[in-house]
Amino acid sequence: MPAAFPPPAHGRPPALPNPPDRAGPPRVERGLVQRNLAWARANLFAGPWNTLLTLLVVALLLWTVPALLDWAVFDATLAPADIGLCMERGGACWAMLQDTWRMILFGPYPPAEHWRPALAVGLFALLVVISLVPAMWLTAGRRRLLLAVWPPTLLVLAVLMHGGVAGLPVVETRLWGGLPLTVILASVGIAFAFLLSLVLALGRQSSMPVVRIVCIAYIELMRGVPLITLLLMASILLPLTLPADVTIHPYLRAQLAFILFFAAYMAEAVRGGLQAIPRGQYAAAKAMGLSYWQSMTRVILPQVLRMIIPSMVNIFISAFKDTSLVIVISMLDLLGTAKAATSNPQWWGLFIEPFAFISAIYLVVCSAMSWYSRLLERRYGTAGAHD
Amino acid sequence: MSTALRRDRLPADAPAGAPALPPFWRRPRARRLFWQTLLVVLLAGAFGWLAGNVHSNLERSRLAFGFDFLDDASKFFMGPNPYGYAPGDTVLEAFLAGILNTIRVSALSIVLTTVLGTLLALMRLSRNWLVAQVAWLYVETMRNIPLLLQILFWHAILTHLLPNAREAWKPADDVYLSRKGLYLPDLVVGQGLTAALLALLVAGTAAWLLRRGAIRRRERLGHAGRLRWLGPALIVLLPPLAFLGAGGSLGLDRPVARGLGFEGGRWVSPEFVALLFALTIYQSAFAAETIRSGILGVRKGQIEAARSLGLKPSLVFRKIVMPQALRIIVPPLTSQYLSLTKQSSLAVAIGYPDVVRVSVAITSDTGRAVECIAIIMAVYLTLSLLTSLAMSVFNRRIAFVEK
Structure with missing residues (x-):
């Protein structure tokens, strides 16, 4: 079993050893x-x-820390200033971020309406955090409540971003960018890829040879090529494969590429869990008279999902980071807007500040995800295997 | 369908009161056949539809599917490169140069990642608290910042913060570091290279045979004999001797400042260095965790047993811990190296001419999108296959030691 079940890649900091005495x-x-x-x-x-x-x-x-502190704090320019003063002081030019942070966070979204994406991202984050508190999904009633809350909230968020009702001006989707775009690409991608991965993993374990071969071929093909190829396919090749009068929104094309790509990796994680379930569980479910789908959804998958929390969250984290690849097909996600800020003529030549700013965002989100995965694993992860 | 159904009948010796057969749509075999046929039909239909669309779209833009464009002259500009590719060569040669660039940066990064990852893993396992904390901070930071961001960062550093070509840094004679990249003197080997390589092959084989003999001798007699220096000496001495014997000569091709840049010498582009740095720094954080968990996976009893036999700590690590840890480490590390190779394609964002960059440029020159994407996919699938093949051979060798 240990071979099928590698230790989580995210180690925790080493505990302080016992005092020697x-x-x-x-x-x-x-x-x-x-x-x-x-x-x-x-x-x-x-x-x-x-x-x-x-x-x-x-x-x-x-040698390093004082120099870093000098740059980031003591020689830095905090108050609103222009690039000349920054150059004079020699440290970090945080004044640039004061000027550009809204552009970096929200991209080409109209500045007067920036409160809308800010509110949408905030509400989304709040809902995610609430849903992640274990007490919120430990009983069936609360799970149903959560499931009931999610779809209307998503609808409200979409309306908030797009506008067109209640006097909100319409903001077309091509103006969406920055953090909201990153969050949408990552969360929609993860959600749909997860569902697809369950189908693919079950298909790969299926007793029907055609289904198995199709799933294996799909998974291995996707895992064999870089994500960038898929994004290029979605932006160059996909229009070629559709009738001339059909066009797909660029965002949807990129989203499709993410879903198809990460589903293959998630399917492999699910397969690892499926293989680690003792045969007796399958036999017991069958003996209870459960059908294939009943035994999967009631007996097998709940145990599998608990087992694969660490590897699944690792894939979520890399999916979140890899949304940055959309800049290759010229979409403006968080990295795209930061890169655009570096070519702002008013702040020409400054790139460390915007990159540091978005690095901090990525760092916080990814660290939070891995911290949460360790917490879940400690509390619930292995319990399922011994029940 | 009928043969499949017939086999569903109950066996002949079924009890007389056996229930009647369920209707055919409830029988497992029929349902399996139905679903699989449906899947095949749906897939074939979807592919047929897509292929038909591609065909009619290509026809409208007067393009035909085919790889004959590989023989045309390519407009792709790569800059100085060790393969001698220049615009005007065939498209095929442009692709080959791109593939070699991908392999070059990935291979070098894999070596550096292994070294840095092992160092970080050992640091995180160190009994020294401070050392362990520094390594932990590195790992947690580097793996949580997107690779593409790191690539852009290093590229910006190399192209913004370094001096102009005219005021290039000269850390040594004939070495120039500037925004245009790093220029080094290049070693030019006249004749004699073949002789030296042949001699290296001969010396290597001889050294290997000698070493096998020495091991056998040690197993039989308890000591390896006094000729242990002979093998290494052969490897060090024979190739230069053969080189000189074949009338070899060495020369240096020095870079010369000319106009806004340099000419001659060996050029290391800022794109290459940025990609190499970012890939290595990012991936070594992951490699460190893989290696660390592999070392932690070796059972404590093994180490205690080795210590109680009186082995030195360095020997315990080399002979007991490492061989067992490698068995845990190699499979996940292989897939990590594969993903490193695939991630080298992010080079396209900074313009390093890897296979994806070449392919994108050629697509926009020739409009051969389908063919170019097919070439990229074929290249990466082949690389994946070759790497996992090589690693599985290695894996079998280290796993075989178990008795």
Whole structure:
């Protein structure tokens, strides 16, 4: 089983080892300073080699951290200013972000209406966070409530973004960009790819040879080519494969490429879970008189999904990061708007600041996802396998 | 359909009170046949429809499907490259140069990723708290920032923050670092290269045979004999001797500043360096986690047993931990290297002439979208297949040690 079930790639920071004197003879109570000294001796200065390493790292930190702080804080230009003052002070030009952050976050969306995508992303994030709290889905009633809340909320968010009702001016989808576009591409992509992956994984395990071969061929083909090929296909090849009078919105084409691509990777994760379920579970479900679909949805898949939380979340994280690839087919997601900000003539030559800004967004979202996956895994992950 | 149904009948020795056969749509075999036929028909229909559309669309723009355009002259401009490709050569040659560029950057990045990833894994496992924390911070940061963002970042650094070609940095004689990239003196080998390579092959084979003999001798007699230096010495000495014997000569092709740039020498483009840096930094964070979990996967008893036998810590690591950890590490690391190779295609965003970039340029020159996409897919599928083949051979070799 361990082979089918690699340890999660996201390790947690190493726990502090026990103080070395723990196993020793009981002594009188010692103060905070002594305990800390003992910890430092065991973890920083254990032997000459270890001490040398510590000194090396300290030297490295002394060399880099002050320079970084100088750049980011002490020499930085915070107040509204122009690029000349920034260049003079030599540090980070946060003034540029004050000027461009709304453009980076919302792209070409009309500035007067920026509150709408901001509210939409905020509401979406709130709904996601609420849905992720375990207490919200541990009972069937609350699960039904969540399922009932999601579709109308999504509809409201879409209306909020698009407008056209209640006096909101219409904002065409080609003006959507920045963070909302990244969030839409990632969340819609993940949701549909997940559903498709369940079908593909079950198909790959099917006893019907044609179904199995089709699913294997699809999964291996998708996993064998880079995502960029799929995006290029969606933007160059897809129009060629449709009748001349049919056109598909560029956003939908990119979205389709993401769904088709990540479904293959998710299907492999699901397959890993399916193979790790003991045969007895399948047999028991059959003995209960459950049909194939009943036994899958009631018995097998719930256990599989618990098992594959870590690998699934890793795929979610890479899907979120890989939405940035749409800049290759000239769509303006978060990375696209940041890149556009670097070619702003008013702030010519500054690129570290916008890149640092969106890096922080990606870092926070991805770290939060992996932190949540570790939490789920600790609480519920392996419990299913032993029930 | 009828043969399939007949086999569904109950066996002849079924009890007399057996229930009657269910109607044919409830019988498993019939349903399986139905669903599979339906799938085939649907897929064939969809593909036929798409192919028909492609055909009529191509006809309208007076293009025919075919790979004959590979022999036409290509307009793609690649800049100085080690393959001698220049605009005006055939499209096929442009593709080959692009494929070689993909392989070059991926192979180099795989080597560097392995080194950096192993170092980071060992740092994270270090007993030194500070070292472990630094490695943890690196891993958590680098793998959570999109690769494309890192590629654009390094490219911007190399093309914005470095000096102009006229004020290029000169870290050493004939080495120039500027926004135009890195120019190095190039080694020009006259004749004698073939002789040197042949000699290397001979020396390598001889050294391998000697080493096998030494191992056998040690197993029989308990010591390896006194000729242990002979193999390495052969490898070091024989090729230069053969080179000199064949009348070989070495020369340097030095870069010379000319106009707004440089001429001659070996050129390393900023795109190549940016791609290499970003790929290596991003992937090594993942490799570090794979390697770390592999090392942690070796059972504690193995290490304790080795220690109690009196092995030195370095020997415990080399002879006990590493061989067992490799068995856990190699399969996931293989798929990681495959994804690295595929991710090198992000080069298209900064204009590094890899196979995807070449293909996009040629598509816009010739309009052969279907063919170009097919070529990219074929290239990556072949690379994937070759890598997993090579890795499975390696995997079999290290897994075989188990008794």
